[in-house]
Structure formats: structure tokens, C-alpha cells
Amino acid sequence: MNAEPKGSTARDEDLKLDAYLPYRLSVASNAVSGLIARAYQDRFGLTVPQWRLICVLAEDDGLTQGQLVARTVMDKVTVSRAAQGLLNRHLVARSDHHADGRSHVLTLTPAGSGLYAEIAPLALAYEAALISGLAPEEVALLKRLLARLQSAAGQLSGDAVPPRA
Structure with missing residues (x-):
């Protein structure tokens, strides 16, 4: 970590894991990701990283792996493995980058676009179910x-990247 949080203290006795926001965010994220991962794996044979790449490519087709890393906030190895799995299933295609011979551009194939069209309503239904107890505001x-x-x-980490809305 590049910066120390302001007002931090080393009083471990004050730390209660169930009240610790980073822990609560992680637990909530894991619960939601696990739920959705099971659905994607069981019904479509996709991992969560593979689904994320398909979704991003459906929004902004024709991205390099570096752009996918930045867009999904996943590490290079995870993106590379997910991309390779999608290539093996012919859900994405890889072509040479016109400006950088060391890089490749990934695009959805018709099969990938069809799979996205099938999964997107499921993803939206899960989101709707998850937020059904919350008011729109x-x-x-x-x-x-x-x-x-x-x-x-x-x-705090020195990786300030504006989040996408």
C-alpha cells in the first residue's frame, strides 16, 4: 500500500471482524459472485472471469488483453486464462493489433454474442432479485x-482509476 490511512491506529482490540467494512464487502461480494458463478458454470460452462470478458466485449468489442485487464480490474493472468478458455470454445476471436505487433485484439464471435444474449437476461434477473428489498433511491x-x-x-493503493458507472 502506498499511503497510510489517516487516523489509523494499531489497537487490535478495537477491530471486530463482523463490523469491519472491508470484510463485510468481501463477504457480500463472495456471496453474490458465488451465486452467480454457480449459475454461469452450471448452465453455460463459464467461469466468472470468462463471463466478465464476454460482457465487456459485448459492450466494447475489439479490446486488447491490456484493455480488458484495466476494464475488468482483474489481473493479467486471470484475463489471459479466461480469454484462452473463450478462444478454445470459439466464443471470442483473436486478431493482430494493427498498431502493436505484440498485442492482440479480442472480439466476440457470433457464438459469443449469442451466449451473451442468452445470459444477460439471467444476470439482470439475479440483480433484480438481489436488490428487490431496496428502494430505487x-x-x-x-x-x-x-x-x-x-x-x-x-x-490509497496508487492505482487511482475512475470507476465506471
């Missing part, structure tokens, strides 16, 4: 707060 607030937390984490 609470959902909007939650999204704004998560973006601010992501931004603050990026600034």
Missing part, C-alpha cells in the same frame, strides 16, 4: 457509495 445510493469506495481504494 437506496440502490442509487449504494452504487454511488461503492464507486466512492473503489475510488478511495485506488487512491
Whole structure:
């Protein structure tokens, strides 16, 4: 970590894991990701990283692996493995980058686009079920707060990247 948080103390007796926000965010994220991962794996044979690449490519087709790393905030190895799995299944195609001979551009194939069209409604249904107990203004607030937390984490780590809305 590049920066020490302001006002931090080393009083371990004050740390209660169930009340510790980073822990709660991680637990919530793992619960949601696990739920969705099972659905993607069981029904479509996809890992969460593979689904994320398909989704990003459906939004912004024709990206390099470096652009996918930045866009998904996944590490290079995870993106590379996910991309290779999608290539093996002919869900994405790889072509040479016109400006950088060391880089490749990934695009969805018709099969990849078809799979996205099949999964996207399922993803939206899971989101709707997850937020069904929240009022629309609470959902909007939650999204704004998560973006601010992501931004603050990026600034503390020196990797400040504006979150996508």
C-alpha cells in the first residue's frame, strides 16, 4: 500500500471482524459472485472471469488483453486464462493489433454474442432479485457509495482509476 490511512491506529482490540467494512464487502461480494458463478458454470460452462470478458466485449468489442485487464480490474493472468478458455470454445476471436505487433485484439464471435444474449437476461434477473428489498433511491445510493469506495481504494493503493458507472 502506498499511503497510510489517516487516523489509523494499531489497537487490535478495537477491530471486530463482523463490523469491519472491508470484510463485510468481501463477504457480500463472495456471496453474490458465488451465486452467480454457480449459475454461469452450471448452465453455460463459464467461469466468472470468462463471463466478465464476454460482457465487456459485448459492450466494447475489439479490446486488447491490456484493455480488458484495466476494464475488468482483474489481473493479467486471470484475463489471459479466461480469454484462452473463450478462444478454445470459439466464443471470442483473436486478431493482430494493427498498431502493436505484440498485442492482440479480442472480439466476440457470433457464438459469443449469442451466449451473451442468452445470459444477460439471467444476470439482470439475479440483480433484480438481489436488490428487490431496496428502494430505487437506496440502490442509487449504494452504487454511488461503492464507486466512492473503489475510488478511495485506488487512491490509497496508487492505482487511482475512475470507476465506471
